[in-house]
Amino acid sequence: xxxxxxxxxxxxxxxxAARFEAERDALIALDGKVGDSDLGLTMSKAFKAARDKVxxxxxxxxxxxxxxQAGGAISKxxxxxxxxxxxxxxxxxxxxxxxxxxxxxxxxxxxxxxYADGVAQRGKAQLGDKTVLxxxxxxxxxxxxxxxxxxxxxxxxxxxxxxxxxxxxxTKDLVAQHGKAAAxxxxxxxxxxxxxxxxxxxxxxxxxxxxxxxx
Amino acid sequence: xxxxxNKPEDFVDEMLEGIYCAHPxxxxxxxxxxxxxxxxxxxxxxxxxxxxxSGHLPxxxxxxxxxxxxxxxxxxxxxxxxxxQLAEVTRYVDQGAGxxxxxxxxxxxxxxxxxxxxxxxxxxxETATVTGNDDVASSVVGEEHKRRGxxxxxxxxxxxxxxxxxxxxxxxxxxITEKARSRTRTMGVALSACIVPEIGKPGFEIGxxxxxxxxxxxxxxxxxxKKLAAADDVVDEMMxxxxxxxxxxxxxxxxxxxxxxGGTPKEELYILYRRVAKLMDEMGVKIRHVWLGEFATSMExxxxxxxxxxxxxxxxxxxxxxxxxxFFSYFAK
Numbered sequence: 255x256x257x258x259x260x261x262x263x264x265x266x267x268x269x270x271a272a273r274f275e276a277e278r279d280a281l282i283a284l285d286g287k288v289g290d291s292d293l294g295l296t297m298s299k300a301f302k303a304a305r306d307k308v309x310x311x312x313x314x315x316x317x318x319x320x321x322x323q324a325g326g327a328i329s330k331x332x333x334x335x336x337x338x339x340x341x342x343x344x345x346x347x348x349x350x351x352x353x354x355x356x357x358x359x360x361x362x363x364x365x366x367x368x369y370a371d372g373v374a375q376r377g378k379a380q381l382g383d384k385t386v387l388x389x390x391x392x393x394x395x396x397x398x399x400x401x402x403x404x405x406x407x408x409x410x411x412x413x414x415x416x417x418x419x420x421x422x423x424x425t426k427d428l429v430a431q432h433g434k435a436a437a438x439x440x441x442x443x444x445x446x447x448x449x450x451x452x453x454x455x456x457x458x459x460x461x462x463x464x465x466x467x468x469x
Numbered sequence: 470x471x472x473x474x475n476k477p478e479d480f481v482d483e484m485l486e487g488i489y490c491a492h493p494x495x496x497x498x499x500x501x502x503x504x505x506x507x508x509x510x511x512x513x514x515x516x517x518x519x520x521x522x523s524g525h526l527p528x529x530x531x532x533x534x535x536x537x538x539x540x541x542x543x544x545x546x547x548x549x550x551x552x553x554q555l556a557e558v559t560r561y562v563d564q565g566a567g568x569x570x571x572x573x574x575x576x577x578x579x580x581x582x583x584x585x586x587x588x589x590x591x592x593x594x595e596t597a598t599v600t601g602n603d604d605v606a607s608s609v610v611g612e613e614h615k616r617r618g619x620x621x622x623x624x625x626x627x628x629x630x631x632x633x634x635x636x637x638x639x640x641x642x643x644x645i646t647e648k649a650r651s652r653t654r655t656m657g658v659a660l661s662a663c664i665v666p667e668i669g670k671p672g673f674e675i676g677x678x679x680x681x682x683x684x685x686x687x688x689x690x691x692x693x694x695k696k697l698a699a700a701d702d703v704v705d706e707m708m709x710x711x712x713x714x715x716x717x718x719x720x721x722x723x724x725x726x727x728x729x730x731g732g733t734p735k736e737e738l739y740i741l742y743r744r745v746a747k748l749m750d751e752m753g754v755k756i757r758h759v760w761l762g763e764f765a766t767s768m769e770x771x772x773x774x775x776x777x778x779x780x781x782x783x784x785x786x787x788x789x790x791x792x793x794x795x796f797f798s799y800f801a802k
Binding site: 322 | 552553556583584587591
């Protein structure tokens with residue numbers, strides 16, 4: 255498979271929604287260690303709303319529009335900081351897609367780069383601050399490297415999912431600088447970042463979707 | 470805490486219900502009391518939208534009305550409205566000519582307005598933004614982008630509203646508002662703290678005989694805390710900072726806003742204004758317009774601020790234009 259076509263995107267969002275529904279309590283527990291425990295709740299609400307939007311009136315739209323509308327739905331359903339950041343990511347990623355009908359490795363590289371940069375800008379975060387950006391940026395870099403190497407979509411998405419998991423593991427060594435977790439500073443060391451966990455799940459579900467579509 | 474309340478958590482929504490009962494010329498959209506809009510949008514006009522936390526009446530929503538603002542996202546006390554509420558207000562206000570966002574330079578508000586602007590792009594609504602940063606005390610010259618927006622935003626509303634009422638295009642309304650922003654300076658001083666209803670205690674301590682020069686309208690630390698001085702001396706110290714940043718030539722004109730923070734009576738504002746007028750006169754600067762009263766408060770905080778807009782030929786007639794809102798009426802002389 256060379257690319258994800260727009261008509262497949264609703265299926266991708268069904269996966270996202272199912273994963274965050276399944277991980278709701280795990281994310282609540284993870285976030286509760288240094289945050290305010292609402293991450294599981296907001297992410298399950300956010301991706302359910304995104305799925306309904308993309309499955310509904312935008313099932314036949316181009317990929318850029320689907321991603322942007324998903325972002326709009328997330329913003330409405332989850333007005334928390336993380337919800338706003340994920341909404342920004344999908345809005346910016348969707349803009350980078352313009353009116354593309356299909357998403358190949360180069361397209362995914364552009365999508366994730368715009369996603370990560372949008373989140374960095376809106377959240378005023380830098381790499382190493384122990385935020386979602388510390389996983390998003392490695393995902394974008396993985397797709398960029400795979401696109402440059404001319405890799406197949408199945409290979410690229412597997413490499414990116416692995417990069418996300420490794421990056422998430424590496425957040426354990428970082429100390430939180432933002433949000434409520436920042437108040438815990440040293441105590442946050444050793445814990446994987448809750449926001450980064452969300453980004454990792456997105457890369458994993460995208461990979462699982464690609465592998466399933468191939469089979 | 471000694472306030473007239475039913476339940477502290479209903480403070481904002483019950484305030485809004487009261488305003489809607491009293492003033493049928495404003496209403497709300499999206500089935501959300503906090504999406505505050507004019508009941509009479511003008512077709513084809515650039516919309517002016519503001520927003521910010523509650524606790525500052527008449528700022529922010531009080532200036533929604535004829536020839537000023539068209540909508541306002543209303544947040545909890547000292548909290549930003551959500552991006553989605555701002556987007557809903559924008560969708561209602563847009564009359565095909567785009568929408569200008571004018572609000573104070575605060576991190577949470579910036580994030581939500583920027584997000585709202587991206588959300589309404591999905592509906593093909595064009596927006597532009599001017600953030601008020603008139604508070605001289607909140608950062609030094611050269612770092613103006615870090616300055617907070619306080620009472621002086623009134624002049625931005627006035628200029629933006631009058632420019633939009635002339636049916637100018639969005640870029641032009643934004644340019645004029647930006648010019649008003651760059652020529653507005655405010656200095657404030659506080660004598661007492663305010664109490665956020667859901668917290669129930671004063672936000673900070675200040676001695677009976679003390680004042681804090683430069684304190685923000687949410688109790689942000691100012692430049693100096695000292696013994697309360699005579700009114701003339703307080704004004705001199707504040708105006709010195711404003712004069713230090715503006716080159717006035719003899720014959721230049723200004724508009725002045727003498728703003729009570731909530732717990733200071735008009736009598737005192739006039740005592741203070743007397744000194745402001747004298748200083749301006751000594752500089753050879755003409756006070757073309759003055760408004761005195763409560764414009765941007767911090768609930769029951771005692772204190773006041775002086776805002777000065779350095780007028781020019783373009784801004785003067787816009788500031789002089791009539792305006793009519795539930796909280797501010799001005800009939801051009």
